[in-house]
Amino acid sequence: MSILWREDTRELHIRNDFFSYIIVLLPNGEPSLAYFGPALAAEESYSRLARFEDRALSTHTPDLPTEFCLDWARREYPVYGRGDFRFPALEVQDQRGLPLLLDLRYQGHLIRPGKPPIEGLPSTYTERPQEAETVTVFLRDETWGVEVELHYTVYADYPILARHATVRNSGSSPLRLNRALSAVIDLDDDSWDLVQFSGAWARERHLVRRPLVQGSQSISSNRGVSSAQQNPAVLLARRDTTEQFGEVYGLALVYSGNFSIEAEVGSHGDTRLGAGINPFGFSWVLEGGGVFETPEVIVGYTDRGLTALSQSFHRLFGERLARGVWRDRARPILLNNWEATYFDFTEEKLLRIASDAKDLGVELFVLDDGWFGERNDDTSSLGDWEANLKKLPHGVEGLARKVEALGLKFGLWIEPEMVSPRSQLYQVHPDWAVGSIADRRTLGRNQLVLDLSRPEVVDYLAAAIGKLLRSAPISYIKWDMNRQLTEPLSLGLPLDRQGEFFHRYVLGLYELYRRLTEEFSGVLFESCSAGGNRFDPGILAYAPQGWVSDDTDAVERLRIQWGTSFFYPPSSMGAHVSAVPNHQVGRRTPIGTRSAVAFFGAFGYELDPGALSDSERDEIREQIRFYKEWREVFQFGTLYRLRGPYDGDGNEVWWMSVSKDKRRAVVQRTQILARPNPPFGRLTLRGLDGAFRYRVSVRPSSPVKNEASIRWNAGSRRGDELMRAGLLLGGDGWNGVNRGDFASWIFTLEAE
Ligand code: GLA
Secondary structure, eight states, rough: EEEEETTTTEEEEESSEEEEEEEOOTTTTTHHHHEEOOOOOOOOOOOGGGGOOTTTTTTEEEEEEEEOOOOGGGGGBBBBBSEEEESSSEEEEOOOBBOOOOOOEEEEEEEEEEEOOOTTTTOOOOOOOEEEEEEEEEEEOOOOOEEEEEEEEEEEESSSSEEEEEEEESSOOOOEEEEEEEEEEEEEEOOOOEEEOOOOTOOOOEEEEEEEOEEEEEEEEESSSSSSOOSSSEEEEEEOOOOBBBEEEEEEEEESSEEEEEEEEESSSSSSEEEEEOOOTTOOOTTOOOEEEEEOOOEEEEEEEHHHHHHHHHHHHHHSSSSSTTTOOOOOOOEEEEHHHHTOOHHHHHHHHHHHHHHTTTEHHHHHHHHBBTTTTSSSSSSSSSBTTTTTTHHHHHHHHHHHTTTTTEEEEOOTTEEEEHHHHHHOGGGGGGGSSSGGOOOOOTBBBBBBSHHHHHHHHHHHHHHHHHTTTOOEEEEOOOOOOOSSSOOTTTGGGGGGHHHHHHHHHHHHHHHHHHTTSSSSSEEBBBTTTTTHHHHHTTTTTEEEOOOOOOHHHHHHHHHHHTTSOOGGEEEEEEEEEESTTTOOOOOHHHHHHHHHSSEEESOOGGGGGGHHHHHHHHHHHHHHHHHHHHHHHHHHEEOOTTTTTOOEEEEEEOOTSEEEEEEEEEEESSOOSSOOOEEEEOOTTTTEEEEEEEEEOOOTTTHHHHHHHHHHHHHHHHHHHEEEETTTTTTTOOOSSSSEEEEEEEEE
């Protein structure tokens, strides 16, 4: 890893073993991306790669060479107005509302070991300065005194570049930012597919892949949260890039609010990729001397396919974005009472469920919604974080102590950002809800959002939730957030600053998370937002795991977890076995298949063990025993996507996880619909040590006699055979051994 400045050619070469990112200065004095791809030799100059040519319809500045046209220049932080008609990174107005024509020129740069934090925002970090190097490039517009710092961090051990920008008003009059993206990357050609992770409640992060075409294509959120609709992360993959082969860039924004990621293909096949806070509805007053920090963008590059890129993000996000004692610690197997009881429970009922859970081997009992105020349905009490003594006569503390006495840890659900109009908190502080006119505030799930842009609201919540956490032995918190934001107005902000509301809300949220996770550093925080409505890198910095989706159906989860796995590590994915018929889709899948899919994450249960048959309880006991034995591989192993819901007819989904030392691996196969008399085939495994000999065992979701999957594949096989010849497919489904729809198999591999 190194960052080199060549004074003779005035170029900056940011480099590690995986890639080079080379910045040169354009004739107008602004920085330009000359190259971003596989690592190039450090001693060479590459300034020739910034190509110029005069073309029809080009514009140029009088004192600069005519072949230099901004409209197809590769600019590091573009602004509008001097011949570049693509989307800009920065838009600034003066006090009168006049858009400024900026001319941001290079002033100098500073190279430092390590990586400084970003004030008020989550970001990746180093534990030792030698893990990374950071360069800040200083730009300045002389006329208006607008200064921009572009920050680039290169890690030694990750094929990852972290970027963000700082904007400063060095003048004395206030300015208004209408757009300040975190980063723009101008690529040389457009033969890329844009891959995004889109959806809705209960079907989050479904993969969508489409070729870039001339013009703009973008994803965004204006919902106040990163959203279930679009995740703030995309790939640009070559048209022929697959899981195993080919070039791909990955870009993820470390941010939990309104975002925009845009790719614009210009008139000459040039591709501009930009990411940051969504400019829609955003405007920020920057006082004289004021500074605005943009969220971090993480950019990955590999020429070795999609799986390799995902593995880099998993490592970085798992090791240097998530933080706290739980970052590297095995996550407990939990049982959550939500689908078991919904709002209808008593202390007695909960203790019976907890005791059953303990008997099965569960480690953590989580009490979900409905324990506070007068909350017996979703129409009241959010904000009143005191136990409902009719349900819990001994309070949270009494219940928690009894759960601990059973030999379980105790966890609790909260939704701190919300307030119900029917609540004591709302009676006292109606002005604390988002939106200015109380009786015209739009409800979502009968609730309003507390205005976290106001410091006094954040202070109040830190105190209220802090008190709750101190009041009982609580080891785990599920932090929910069940609606999207409307009427983005704050009674705490002056009229000319209402455009700051959305971002200030996110800053308030991060501040609240920071205070609580720092004070209660031993507590495991799991984020949730009606499932995966705010499952993003920003939240991951505070909560090392998140509830992936309210949809716990095994078949639906194949797509959801497949998509989630492109950026987020298995340890961050809350995945539970629930009852059948499934509460979201009504489907009946075998309990073995439900576990096979949920194993590859932070595992748990979402059901009442007392409502199960003895044989189902035995099966769960066995699942938990098995999970404990393989937990390290499931949660912290290296994940390989082998065959996905988007391959072929999507009927079979395979993925596998390999331990760091490659001595152990688990492979998951789910076949959605049964197929009679199936074709033969092979599936090659990945990530093993070719020279090791592995003992392969097969656990089908339910026992079927004389099964080919077991006969053909179990036994002792060399790693290179498994990776080249692979496992044999196609025998199951012949001659009456077909096990029906939604069958699954878990293969375990142990080096002998
Ligand atoms: C959300 C969560 C669920 C559950 C309910 C409780 O929908 O995603 O897991 O906690 O809220 O109201």
